[in-house]
Amino acid sequence: xxxxxxRHIEEQLSAFLDGELPQEELALLVRRLERDESYRSTxxx
Amino acid sequence: MSDKASxxxxxxxxxxxxxxxxxxxxxxxxxxxxxxxxxxVKDHAEALDVAQEAFxxxxxxxxxxxxxxxxxxxxxxxAINTAKNHLVAARRRPLDHASDISEPEEFDWHARMxxxxxxEQQAIGDELRETVESAIRDLPDDLRTAIILREIDGLxxxxxxxxxxxxxxxxxxxxxxxxxxxxxxxxxxxxxE
Numbered sequence: 001x002x003x004x005x006x007r008h009i010e011e012q013l014s015a016f017l018d019g020e021l022p023q024e025e026l027a028l029l030v031r032r033l034e035r036d037e038s039y040r041s042t043x044x045x
Numbered sequence: 046m047s048d049k050a051s052x053x054x055x056x057x058x059x060x061x062x063x064x065x066x067x068x069x070x071x072x073x074x075x076x077x078x079x080x081x082x083x084x085x086v087k088d089h090a091e092a093l094d095v096a097q098e099a100f101x102x103x104x105x106x107x108x109x110x111x112x113x114x115x116x117x118x119x120x121x122x123x124a125i126n127t128a129k130n131h132l133v134a135a136r137r138r139p140l141d142h143a144s145d146i147s148e149p150e151e152f153d154w155h156a157r158m159x160x161x162x163x164x165e166q167q168a169i170g171d172e173l174r175e176t177v178e179s180a181i182r183d184l185p186d187d188l189r190t191a192i193i194l195r196e197i198d199g200l201x202x203x204x205x206x207x208x209x210x211x212x213x214x215x216x217x218x219x220x221x222x223x224x225x226x227x228x229x230x231x232x233x234x235x236x237x238e
Contacts, residue, residue, distance in 0.1 A: 014221040017073060018195070019048045020202045026051060030058050033065035043068055 009042045052116035059107050067107070071100050074117060078124045085128035099127040173234050180230035184223055191216055192223035 012029050015021045021029070032039045052073075058066035075096060082092040082099070103123050110119055181189055187209070194200045194208060202220075206213045 010225075011217050011221045013072070014224060015202070015217045016051070016069065018202070018220070019051060020217070021051070023051070023054060026054060027058075030055070030063050030066045030069065033068065034063055040065065040068075043065075043072065 099124040188223040191219035
């Protein structure tokens, strides 16, 4: 389950770096990064 | 969502107090900024420090960012000024004082013209290129097609979805998995193992 979440975040970050993440998803990503430590640790990798 | 729109969205979030939004901007631009700084500061570790200082300055100054220019252009100027100040502080001369790189577009051209690799760097570059090509060849068909359409042909995710007749989410996943597989193959070359 945790692996799936990590994979999902990594895919979102990859799409973001390609400029392909829709604004609503980007907003959600920022919100989750603010609230969720596991999201932040993925970003730090 | 365009680059400028997504950057502006993140800048607005930072102004509203979301620190993590700035982390995304750092993630997006750190490599380009470090490459830029390395035109002034040759040591990689030192360039990383200067880049960190530049991002910190940008973070503090973001309330003053009016959005007249793109975020990257603004960030680029902060990075150049930080690198120059660093050199002055270190009482050293810039590596490249033949021309002053004041615009991002100029830098991209300039960087390509200035890349005179040593034979050793050239060999590593060749090995890296061969490893990437081999890794792409070894990918499953669906991943190989997705990454080639993206990286070689420059298609958007929507366009790739149309070509491959699959949902955009599948494209996203395939591109990520392809990069992950390529990264795994090139990691030993990059790390010099």
